[in-house]
Amino acid sequence: MPPNPEPAWPVRRRFEVPYHDLDVLNHLNHAAYFPYMETLRCDYYLPFLGTADPTKIDIIIAEAACRYLAPVGYGAVLVGEVAPARPIGRTSFTLLYRFRIDGSSTVTARGRTVVVVYDYEKGAKREIPADRRARLERDAVDPASEGW
Numbered sequence: 001m002p003p004n005p006e007p008a009w010p011v012r013r014r015f016e017v018p019y020h021d022l023d024v025l026n027h028l029n030h031a032a033y034f035p036y037m038e039t040l041r042c043d044y045y046l047p048f049l050g051t052a053d054p055t056k057i058d059i060i061i062a063e064a065a066c067r068y069l070a071p072v073g074y075g076a077v078l079v080g081e082v083a084p085a086r087p088i089g090r091t092s093f094t095l096l097y098r099f100r101i102d103g104s105s106t107v108t109a110r111g112r113t114v115v116v117v118y119d120y121e122k123g124a125k126r127e128i129p130a131d132r133r134a135r136l137e138r139d140a141v142d143p144a145s146e147g148w
Helices: 030-049 130-139
Strands: 011-016 059-068 077-085 092-101 107-119
Touching (some): 030 107, 030 130
C-alpha cells in the first residue's frame, strides 16, 4: 500500500527572490525569510477576522525562528506555505512555515512563530475565540513531521 500523501497546508504563496534580498554570497539572505513568513501569516490569519486590513490584526509574535536548509539564488521562485501546529494553546498557537523552490521538492527553509492573541486596548493577551480555535485545530499539522 502506498504511503498517505502529504496533507495540503491551508495557505500557499509564491515569492520571487529579488536582487535586494541577496547577500554577499549571492544567495537569499537568511533575514529575508522573516518578511515572507509575515506575509504568509497575514494571508492565513486575516480571513479569520473577515478583513484584508492588517491594522485590524489582534495577534502579537512572542517568538520567531527559521532553519535555513538550502541556498536560493536571484530570480528563483519560492513556494511558501503556512499551517498551525498541534497542540493549540489557550491564548497562543504556533504557526509553521516551509519554503521550497518552485517545481522542486527541495525545502530551502522551515520557520516557526509563536503567536499570541492580544487585546491591544488592554495591553494583555486573551483567549483564542472558539470559532478561530476550531479552524486552527482543523488546519493543524504535526510539528514533528516538519522537524520541530
